[in-house]
Amino acid sequence: MSGEYLNSITENASRLGLRLQESLSEHTRDIAKGSSSMYYDSPDDKGRDIRKQLDSSSDREKLDAMKRLIALISKGRNVSEYFAQVVKNVASQNLEIRKLVYIYLLKYAEQEPDLALLSINTFQKDLTDSNPLIRAMALRVLSGIKVPMIGNIVVLAIKKCAADISPYVRKVAALAIPKCYDLDPSHLSSLIEIIVTLLRDRSSLSIGSVAVAFEAVCPTRLDLLHKHYRRLCKTLVDVDEWGQIDLLALLLRYSRTMLPRPLLNGEEEEIDKDVKLLLNSAGPLFFNRNPAVVLAAARVLYYAGPPSYHAKIVQPLLRLLSISKEIERVVLSYTLIVASASPALFSPFYSRFILSSDDLRQVKIGKIKMMLIIVTFDNYPTILREFIDYAEDIDDEVAAASIRAIGRCASIISECVQQSLTALIGMINSPHDTIVNTAVVVLKNMVQVQLTSRRPATIGLSQSPLVIISQLARKIDGIRHPQARACVVWLVGQYAGSEEGTPSRLEGVADWAPDVLRKMAKSFSQEASVVKLQVVTLAAKLFVLCPVDRTLGLLNQYTFLLARYDTNYDVRDRARMLSTLLSGIDASVPVTNDIDTPAEREGVVLRREQVRMVLFEGKAGIIDAEPVMTGPHVMIGSSSAVTGKPTLGEPILPDWLEKGVESSLRDTEEDIAPPPVVPIALSSAEQQKMRERVSLTPTSRPDVGAQGTSSKVLLTDLDKFYEEEDDEEKDEDEEEEGGEEEEEESDEEGESEDGHSSNESSQEGSVDDASSEEEDVNTLYRSSIA
Known part of the structure; x- marks a missing residue:
């Protein structure tokens, strides 16, 4: 026995050694050829044998040829001359070759529409492949071929994949809908029907792509979302992170178009239950690792929620400021929008906006604007000292922005006028022209305001406006x-x-x-x-x-x-x-x-x-420029807020309706609450009838007959129930004699009735019957309560 075991181990070891040797030889050949960068570094004259490699029977040669073609495409070379040879490999069994062929076809299918049509049958065949990755890839390429004559074929392929069992294939089908619509807008009605079908999808993997297709094809048909709104809100947490961004934007637009505006009556807020559902569903997304998702959730709470919800977006926005310099630049622009409307939300966190030496120029200017917005009587000494220090920054734009902030700070907080004037007058003696020029302009504005206000001077005699003008x-x-x-x-x-x-x-x-x-x-x-x-x-x-x-x-x-x-x-x-x-x-x-x-x-x-x-x-008086650009296009999530310039094509958030649409339009079968469960009292006779099927609906006990009494006891006091049990035993014996037909309905009931009839012949058996019946009553009580 030990010898056979040893021979088996030896045979397995030899097989493993052969496999390792083959694997090492394959990797050695790959190393000899070099890494993938060799395809980009090699001269173009080495690609002369590509046509021969594509016609080769070796998958390795074909793969090498396709890699060279993709490398040439990335260099900007025109390799459309190999289209005929590439199309022949569209049905290759090698998945890597097929991926590269699909990339090539997407690039040159529009230039060679006749040859591209040769591969349509292959793509249609791949739509029925057992591998969902193959099916999805075939639909991606088929929808990416920009040949208008195949529009009907693409619509049928999308419709077929929209009903696929794989959620990944359904996701690709949703992403193919905008491509088909751009290819031929005449298929709008068919594509909307497919979108309606995909909206019923309960998979969190595909629903984000459905939102993208909806916004691209039928953004005004928000009525299609009535029955799915609540389910989409509930599944928002499970959607993939990039799908959450598009889905949040869609739900926000729906809420402001179809739902009533949250109202503030005194200290109480009136929020529609569907609006509250969206706000509560977006709240957990603040813990997402993707900054874009956090900003999308903040956008929902800011534009759909009442003022009490605005405080919830402060900490998530502050957290994003420390992720990277690029993200800080974008998040700071959106933070300025929120702070300009509610400065009190960020006033306690002014220290988070102190400049760092390695900050970008736009970040420094943005932080100066932020501190200027949130300055208060309590924090102005610290902020003003920071502005004075920033005036010596090596960047002239930052220095000029800080000097202008000093003047504006003096106009906001009258207590800091003396300190601001002293600092500005001292800057006139600076050797830097930028500092001197900006300080003069700011002083001019301050003096003009002081002399035209007709108020008592808040500064000393030595610092009177006319003395400043003379200096x-x-x-x-x-x-x-x-x-x-x-x-x-x-x-x-x-x-x-x-x-x-x-x-x-x-x-x-x-x-x-x-x-x-x-x-x-x-x-x-x-x-x-x-x-x-x-x-x-x-x-x-x-x-x-x-x-x-x-x-x-x-x-x-x-x-x-x-x-x-x-x-x-x-x-x-x-x-x-x-x-x-x-x-x-x-x-x-x-x-x-x-x-x-x-x-x-x-x-x-x-x-x-x-x-x-x-x-x-x-x-004319002095008009202070607003630190933040305002307008319908400037909002959280827009590029205008980041660039500071209006951008064409920016979506405008719709205004709230006076009264939203009927809430019943969003009701589904899932929203109907089941009837409440009420425990009931049962006699021992009813216990036998309900032994096979227990009903939890309220019923009444039938009349006993001869005695003409009806006892209906609620199961609220178990001791009282046991006390009345002995009085009911005589009634039960009479009912058992007339109910022999019911004994045949189940074996358990027959055994129970036989036990009762045998117990009548002996006094000792009656005691055992009483104890067993108590156990049955306890069991029924627990089941009815559950």
């Missing part, structure tokens, strides 16, 4: 950015006459204002157009404030003469308009047209007070 006026030579220089010139001209009661060399004009005009007139020809416009306006304002000063008048004439011959027509037009206004004050003002005499000038001549009102009054 900017004296540093005009160090400010090089055109926009910043224009802001300073505008401030000087607008508030040059505000220091009434202050001693000055020119009556009604601040001392620093004429000096600014002198400097700007000297460099007028080198200034940008935006600066020239403000210089001409400054000259006109100073002349209106003090028309009697000869030096100021000469400086004004010189400025207008320079503007008269400027190359920019906007500057010339501005000078012509202002010179006409000033003609009523002093006729010596040069006019920038061909009419030189005051008598020949037409139109109304304004007095000095009227000209002053035109130049100084009616200025």
